Each structure stands twice: as C-alpha cells, then as structure tokens.
Amino acid sequence: MANSFKDKTKHAFTHLIMVLSSVIGLLFATPNLLYSREPLDSEIEKALRKTVTCERIEIKTKRGADKGGKLESLFIKFVSMPKNILPADYVTVQYTNPQIDLGTLKKSNIFAITSYSDFKIGMLVSEQTIKDEFEKTAKRLSFHYDKFLIKFTPPFIELEFDIPVNTIPLKDRKLIEKFTINSRLKGYAALRLEVHDNKIFVSPAKVILNHFLVPMPVLAELQKRINPVYQITRIRPFNYDLGKVELLNQYILFSN
Amino acid sequence: MRKNKLRLLTYILIVITVALIGYVAVLYWRGGVSNYEPPKQIYATSRERVQSDLQNLSKAVEAYFVINMEYPRKLELLQPAFLDHVSNDPLSGKAYLYTLYDTGGASRYRISVPDPELYNAKELYIENGKLVQR
Numbered sequence: 001m002a003n004s005f006k007d008k009t010k011h012a013f014t015h016l017i018m019v020l021s022s023v024i025g026l027l028f029a030t031p032n033l034l035y036s037r038e039p040l041d042s043e044i045e046k047a048l049r050k051t052v053t054c055e056r057i058e059i060k061t062k063r064g065a066d067k068g069g070k071l072e073s074l075f076i077k078f079v080s081m082p083k084n085i086l087p088a089d090y091v092t093v094q095y096t097n098p099q100i101d102l103g104t105l106k107k108s109n110i111f112a113i114t115s116y117s118d119f120k121i122g123m124l125v126s127e128q129t130i131k132d133e134f135e136k137t138a139k140r141l142s143f144h145y146d147k148f149l150i151k152f153t154p155p156f157i158e159l160e161f162d163i164p165v166n167t168i169p170l171k172d173r174k175l176i177e178k179f180t181i182n183s184r185l186k187g188y189a190a191l192r193l194e195v196h197d198n199k200i201f202v203s204p205a206k207v208i209l210n211h212f213l214v215p216m217p218v219l220a221e222l223q224k225r226i227n228p229v230y231q232i233t234r235i236r237p238f239n240y241d242l243g244k245v246e247l248l249n250q251y252i253l254f255s256n
Numbered sequence: 257m258r259k260n261k262l263r264l265l266t267y268i269l270i271v272i273t274v275a276l277i278g279y280v281a282v283l284y285w286r287g288g289v290s291n292y293e294p295p296k297q298i299y300a301t302s303r304e305r306v307q308s309d310l311q312n313l314s315k316a317v318e319a320y321f322v323i324n325m326e327y328p329r330k331l332e333l334l335q336p337a338f339l340d341h342v343s344n345d346p347l348s349g350k351a352y353l354y355t356l357y358d359t360g361g362a363s364r365y366r367i368s369v370p371d372p373e374l375y376n377a378k379e380l381y382i383e384n385g386k387l388v389q390r
Contacts, residue, residue, distance in 0.1 A: 060325050073362065075325040092322040096362040118362060122322035154312070156294040187287075190294035205295050213286040246315040248338040253319045 044100075047111035048076065051236050054091075055080035074098045078235070085233045086123060086254070087133050093238055094120040111237060121240050123232075123254040127152045130252075143167050147186075154247045156190040156205060172225055175218065179209035186210055195245040195254055199228035302346045303375050309343050310382040313352065313367050318385065327356055327365045347374045 041059040048057055062073040078091040096118035104110045131150055138145065147162040165173060165183045176185070187209040194201040203223060207214040214222075232242060232254070246253045299305040313331060316338035320328045328334060331342045331354050344351050350370040357364055368381035372389075380389045 058325070072360075077322075077325055090322050092325060094321075096360070117360065122318060124319060124322045153294050155297075158292075158294060160292060188292040208287045208291065211284055211287040213283045213291070215283065246319070248316055248319050249340055250337050251319055253315060253322065255318065 040100075043105055043109075044074075044076070044111055047105055047109045050109065051111075052078060053082050054078040071098060071100070072096070074100070081123075081235070083133060085235055086230075087125060087129050088123040088254075089126045089129055089251075090122075090124045091235065092122050094118075094122075119240065119256070121238065121242070121256050123242070124251045125254070127250050152247055152249060152252075153190075154249065155192060157193065157247065159189040159191065160187075161189075162186040172222070175222060175225070176209060176214075179212050179214065181210045184210075193245045193247065193252065195232075195242050196228075198232045198234065198242050200230040200232065200245070201227045202229050305346050306369055306375065306380065307387060309345075309352070310367055310369075310380075310387060312339065313342070314382045314385050317365055317367070327363055329356070330354065331367070345369055345371070345374075347371070 041061060044059050045057045056077075056079040058075075058077040058079070060073075060075040060077075061071055062075075063069040064072050074095040076093040078093075079089070081088040081091055095113060095116045098116040099114045101110075101112040101114050104112050127150065134148065134150065137143070138148075143163075144167070145161065145163045147160060149158075149160040151158040151160075163185050165177075165180050165185055168176070168185070179185070187207065189204055189208070190206040192203045192205055194203055204214075204219045207219060207222075234240065240256045242254045242256055244253075244255045246255075297308070299308065313334070316334040317327055317331075319338045320334055331352070335341060342351070348371045353366075353368045353370055355366045355368075357366075364384050366381050366383045368379070369375065369377075372378060372380040375389075377389050382388070
C-alpha cells in the first residue's frame with residue numbers, strides 16, 4: 001500500500017516535471033521563433049522599400065519543420081506598381097530554398113539572394129487598370145476619340161473604336177488609308193498578346209476598319225510595324241525575363 | 257487568230273475583275289457590326305478540348321497565386337476574377353480533380369482528368385503548368 005502510494009507520487013512528480021519543462025521550453029522557444037521570423041520579413045520589406053516604389057509590400061516565409069527551421073520558401077508581393085515599370089495591380093516573386101545574404105541585409109539594408117532552387121515571378125494587370133491607364137494617357141497626349149472600348153475575352157483582347165485618323169502616326173497611316181472614310185476609323189479588333197524578353201508584342205487576329213475586314217497580308221505588315229508595343233522595365237533587384245502572357249477573365253498574367 | 261487572243265484576254269480580265277469585286281464584297285460583308293466578335297476556338301477532338309481546359313485552369317490557378325501568395329483550396333475560387341466558369345471534363349461530364357501538396361519546400365498543384373482511360377491514357381493531368389499525358 002505504502003509502496004503503491006510512493007510509486008503514484010513519483011509518477012505524478014515525474015509527470016509534473018515533464019509538463020513544467022515543456023512549458024518552460026515553450027516560453028523560451030516562442031520568443032526565439034518570433035525573433036527569428038518576424039524581423040526577417042520586416043527587414044526584407046525595409047530593404048525592398050528602398051528600391052521598389054509601390055503601394056504595399058507583403059512578405060511571407062515558409063520554414064521547414066526541422067530544428068533549424070530552414071527557409072523553404074520566400075514570397076514577396078508588391079501591390080500597385082508604378083506605371084513606369086508596368087501598371088500592375090499585383091506582382092508576386094517566389095523563391096524556393098533561398099539563401100538570403102543576412103549580413104548585407106542587416107548591415108547595409110540591401111536585399112540579396114545568394115542561391116535558390118527555383119524562382120518565379122507573376123504580374124497581374126486588371127482590365128480596369130488598363131482602361132484607366134488608357135484614359136489617362138489619352139488625356140495626356142490629347143488623343144480625342146468618340147469611342148474606345150476594351151474588353152477581355154480570353155484569349156483575346158477586344159477593342160471597339162471610333163477615332164480620327166490623325167491620331168495614328170503618319171508612317172502607319174499609309175497602310176490603312178484605303179480603309180479610311182471621312183478621316184475617321186471606326187471598327188473592331190481582336191488582339192492576342194505575346195511576351196518575349198520583357199517586351200510585349202501584339203498579334204492582331206481580326207481587324208475591321210470602316211466596315212471592311214482587313215486582309216491577313218495587311219495585318220501581317222501592321223503587326224511588323226507596331227511591335228513591340230511595350231517594354232517592361234525589370235523590377236530591381238530581381239533578375240528575370242518575362243516570357244509568358246495569359247489573358248484571363250479580368251486580368252492579364254505575365255510570368256517568367 | 258488575233259481575234260481569238262483578244263477574246264481570251266478579255267475573258268481573263270473579266271475573271272480577274274469579278275474575283276476582285278468578289279473579294280472586296282466578302283471583306284465588306286464580313287466587316288459588319290454583327291461580325292464584331294473574336295475568332296472562334298475550334299477543337300477537333302475532345303482531347304484537344306481537355307488540354308485547353310487544363311491549361312486554362314492552370315493559368316487561373318497561377319494568377320490566383322499572384323494575389324494570394326498561395327494556391328486556391330478549390331477551383332471554384334477562380335470564378336469570376338480569372339474564369340467565367342470552371343468547366344467539367346467533356347467526355348465524362350465529371351469535375352476535374354484538383355490536389356495540392358508540398359515537395360522540396362515548394363507548393364504544387366495538380367489538376368487531373370477524372371477518367372483518363374476515356375482518352376486512351378493512363379494519366380492526363382497538368383502539374384504546376386506542365387501538361388502530362390501517358
């Protein structure tokens with residue numbers, strides 16, 4: 001009886017010690033985990049703020065379950081990029097197994113990655129942003145138009161327009177002058193986008209000008225003259241080449 | 257002889273003129289407001305349609321990732337921002353299978369055809385943008 005009581009007390013005591021040690025361990029470990037994760041995110045954000053202008057930067061890190069908590073993934077999201085790069089609503093950069101140069105980050109506040117196993121970048125531009133940008137640019141360039149509608153119908157961008165011919169550069173105007181009536185161009189275009197080496201190319205799939213379907217040889221010549229339509233500036237410090245573009249319901253997705 | 261040659265030349269000229277008028281008429285006829293629509297996508301086979309479906313779903317999943325920094329938990333979340341609707345497998349009529357998993361620190365997704373045998377394949381899926389059929 002006495003032995004059983006002794007055993008029970010010993011067992012309870014051992015159990016108590018185990019619980020206490022885990023609680024103490026947790027208490028010490030939690031601040032360490034917090035210290036090692038949160039400041040890294042904010043230090044990366046601070047460093048990127050110096051080079052990238054945008055409305056908001058969000059950082060997300062994913063660590064391995066092992067003891068050291070090795071950084072497995074690093075996600076960086078930029079919200080509302082300035083139009084001198086690309087008027088993108090969202091840009092997300094993803095590194096897999098990145099090695100961050102912590103010395104440079106902490107000492108000089110510079111974000112640098114020494115190695116990684118995979119790098120992905122995706123940029124989203126919404127239909128609304130394109131419409132807004134078009135209106136702003138038209139105002140800035142005093143480009144007058146009676147109608148200019150932009151619509152996303154994957155995989156095409158549809159345009160419906162009624163514009164004066166003098167808004168088209170002289171060198172390109174000659175090519176379409178046979179379709180001009182009363183110095184106006186009224187019509188429709190279904191375009192596809194392509195991206196090579198950070199340059200956007202437009203490929204017209206169907207163009208109608210003043211009730212005439214523009215024949216393919218004229219479209220091919222037009223395509224040669226207008227391309228590339230846009231050069232996307234790289235976001236520093238990242239090094240990438242955008243090579244894919246996809247048209248979605250309300251967005252255009254550019255990626256490497 | 258000369259008369260015959262002249263007649264032949266006249267015929268050729270008439271044919272060329274008619275062809276030109278016809279060509280211009282076709283361009284005019286196809287340029288009406290009712291033709292303000294993009295070229296139609298024509299799929300010769302169900303397999304082509306499935307490949308296109310998988311690619312479209314994959315693009316939408318990638319786009320979702322750009323905004324949310326994670327892949328969607330279900331494909332329905334891709335509507336309406338990225339897709340009009342999530343289509344089903346054309347032959348079986350069943351929904352495409354969507355799975356998420358992690359390998360080597362990277363998140364991955366797979367969208368598969370529910371009955372690949374219908375397409376004479378053991379597997380037919382798209383994984384992180386790469387189409388696999390065997």
